[in-house]
Amino acid sequence: MPVKSPISQIYALVRKDLLLEWRQRHALFGILLYVFSTVFVINLMVREPEERMWNAMFWVVQLFVCVNAVAKSFLQESRGRLLYFYSLVHPRYFIAAKLIYNVLLMMLFSSVTLVCCILFLGNPLLKPWYFLGVVLLGGVSLSLLFTMLAAIAAQASQNAALMAIMGFPLIMPILILLNNISQSAFSPVVQPGLGGMFIMLAGMDVLIIALALILFPFLWKE
Amino acid sequence: MAKNWWKILSVLLLLYVIIGGFMVPVPVIGNNQQAARSIFFHLPMWMAMYTLLTISVVNSVWYLATNDLRRDVRASSAASVGVLFGVMGFLTGMLWATYTWGGTIVNDPKQMTTAIALAIYMAYLVLRMSFTDIDKRARVSAIYNVFAFALLIPLTYIIPRTVDSLHPGSASSPGFSDKDTAGTIKMVLWPAFLGFTLLGIWIYTLRNRYKRLALKNIIHG
Amino acid sequence: MVNRISVSFFALMLLFVSTALGQDTASAVQQAAGQQNTETGAVNEFFRSNSKIYVAMGILVIIFSCITIYLVRLDRKITKLEKEK
Numbered sequence: 001m002p003v004k005s006p007i008s009q010i011y012a013l014v015r016k017d018l019l020l021e022w023r024q025r026h027a028l029f030g031i032l033l034y035v036f037s038t039v040f041v042i043n044l045m046v047r048e049p050e051e052r053m054w055n056a057m058f059w060v061v062q063l064f065v066c067v068n069a070v071a072k073s074f075l076q077e078s079r080g081r082l083l084y085f086y087s088l089v090h091p092r093y094f095i096a097a098k099l100i101y102n103v104l105l106m107m108l109f110s111s112v113t114l115v116c117c118i119l120f121l122g123n124p125l126l127k128p129w130y131f132l133g134v135v136l137l138g139g140v141s142l143s144l145l146f147t148m149l150a151a152i153a154a155q156a157s158q159n160a161a162l163m164a165i166m167g168f169p170l171i172m173p174i175l176i177l178l179n180n181i182s183q184s185a186f187s188p189v190v191q192p193g194l195g196g197m198f199i200m201l202a203g204m205d206v207l208i209i210a211l212a213l214i215l216f217p218f219l220w221k222e
Numbered sequence: 223m224a225k226n227w228w229k230i231l232s233v234l235l236l237l238y239v240i241i242g243g244f245m246v247p248v249p250v251i252g253n254n255q256q257a258a259r260s261i262f263f264h265l266p267m268w269m270a271m272y273t274l275l276t277i278s279v280v281n282s283v284w285y286l287a288t289n290d291l292r293r294d295v296r297a298s299s300a301a302s303v304g305v306l307f308g309v310m311g312f313l314t315g316m317l318w319a320t321y322t323w324g325g326t327i328v329n330d331p332k333q334m335t336t337a338i339a340l341a342i343y344m345a346y347l348v349l350r351m352s353f354t355d356i357d358k359r360a361r362v363s364a365i366y367n368v369f370a371f372a373l374l375i376p377l378t379y380i381i382p383r384t385v386d387s388l389h390p391g392s393a394s395s396p397g398f399s400d401k402d403t404a405g406t407i408k409m410v411l412w413p414a415f416l417g418f419t420l421l422g423i424w425i426y427t428l429r430n431r432y433k434r435l436a437l438k439n440i441i442h443g
Numbered sequence: 444m445v446n447r448i449s450v451s452f453f454a455l456m457l458l459f460v461s462t463a464l465g466q467d468t469a470s471a472v473q474q475a476a477g478q479q480n481t482e483t484g485a486v487n488e489f490f491r492s493n494s495k496i497y498v499a500m501g502i503l504v505i506i507f508s509c510i511t512i513y514l515v516r517l518d519r520k521i522t523k524l525e526k527e528k
Contacts, residue, residue, distance in 0.1 A: 148369070152362055152365060152366055155358060155361075155362045156349065156352055156353060156362060162348075162349065162352055165345050165348055165349070166345050166349060166366060168341075169338055169339075169341035169342040169344075169345055170342055170345075170369065170370070170373055172338045172341075173335070173338065173373060173376060173377045173381060176381070177381075200376065200380065200381075203376070204373075204376060207372055211368060211369060211372055215286075215365045215368060215369075218286050218361060218364075218365060219361065219362065219365055240503070243499070244496075244499070254495070255494040255495045255496075256493065256494035256495050256496035256498075256499065257494075257495035257496070257498035257499060259496070259499040260498055260499045260502045262499075263499070263502045263503055263506055264502060267506070303513075306509065306510075306513050309509065310505065310506050310509045310510075313505050313509070314502040314505050314506065317498065317501050317502055317505060318498055318502060320490075321487075321490050321491060321495055321498050322495075322498075421510075425510070425513065425514070428514075428517060429517060432517060432520060432521050432524070435521075435524060436520075436524055
């Protein structure tokens with residue numbers, strides 16, 4: 001078999017993950033149900049929250065959805081299968097594929113969460129398209145960081161509680177940033193310093209991707 | 223004795239700082255009055271913390287490059303002492319805030335982000351405890367350490383600067399350096415930075431030596 | 444024991460951050476200004492006496508006690524190691 005180019009290798013891996021996800025639909029629908037029930041519980045408890053509360057609730061739901069959705073991307077792979085991949089592809093392509101796959105997955109879940117929130121918690125948004133953009137961007141940032149953390153947690157004897165311990169403090173700066181950025185969607189005036197915050201968020205994303213690509217090969221060394 | 227000159231230097235500097243810190247005249251800054259002298263002891267904590275955490279991350283990267291367990295021991299010791307200094311900085315800040323800002327925890331962005339940063343490093347120490355395999359522990363925690371450090375810098379350096387803070391020197395409050403016309407604060411503050419950082423490194427070497435003894439059989443075996 | 448201490452401290456940190464995130468800086472400043480001299484009590488009076496010089500003293504006490512606690516813990520660990528040998 002001829003050696004394939006990195007792009008086609010990554011594409012094949014992402015395709016395999018997506019196919020696998022579609023075949024094991026129970027996990028996918030499990031997460032969707034999770035989103036639905038979480039938002040519904042909030043609805044039962046606070047009915048229609050005010051803007052700030054709405055925003056905060058939304059990002060907290062996002063955080064937990066992300067933890068659950070991304071955690072299984074490494075936890076579902078058995079040890080033998082990981083070794084098999086290890087012999088097939090360079091770890092860097094492997095993590096790149098995982099990152100892309102999780103970003104796609106999280107974009108889907110982010111949109112679903114947004115729809116659920118608007119349905120159950122009312123719609124205080126003045127700029128819905130802007131908010132949708134921020135939500136997709138936020139989904140990307142969250143999934144990038146948690147993919148890498150899931151990879152680390154998978155090494156630590158698949159300890160899911162560990163992922164929360166490691167992840168929540170690390171994700172906080174990103175969540176604060178996202179919360180501040182999305183606040184603009186609730187008011188007609190644009191808050192000052194918005195551009196700077198976007199640059200900072202993009203910078204953090206680039207940083208996480210770069211670190212993931214550099215460090216993952218070390219993590220996989222057995 | 224020749225190798226220990228910096229320990230003596232540290233002690234002498236700290237003596238100078240403690241005596242000088244209470245003797246030099248300080249300018250009037252906000253409602254600080256004489257509490258402004260706390261700067262000589264509060265600020266160097268952060269300086270020492272950053273130095274130790276930098277030592278820690280450098281050793282972590284070094285470990286990844288060489289797989290030398292001694293590097294990992296250094297990284298963990300430095301992080302542990304770094305967290306100690308971070309906690310001290312946080313506690314001193316809380317006391318100072320109580321009598322100048324009117325609340326122990328006042329939602330100041332710097333106070334908040336450093337609390338997060340400390341939580342990140344505590345998670346590093348908790349992560350280390352969750353392994354039984356020493357090589358795996360070293361590898362995984364080194365990778366987490368790099369992540370932690372990469373987020374520490376934007377968290378404690380960049381984000382607090384974009385928002386208004388109660389800390390002197392930010393947009394709406396007067397800074398210490400502008401008021402320090404006579405240069406008396408600088409005269410004590412710089413030696414304080416050096417003195418406390420050296421003290422931190424000293425404690426770090428002690429912990430490092432202990433850890434190396436504890437792992438002696440494994441490292442040399 | 445060490446494990447439990449760090450875990451509980453970690454939880455405390457998370458708790459603090461989560462409560463702190465709820466409010467913004469502007470209200471914090473108002474809050475700080477409002478509370479300024481309304482507190483009473485012996486401890487408060489003590490720290491505010493002599494132009495608040497005792498705040499600096501308190502900070503030195505905190506630093507000293509933290510370092511001492513750390514060194515005592517290290518000392519104990521070394522003693523344990525010596526006994527094993």
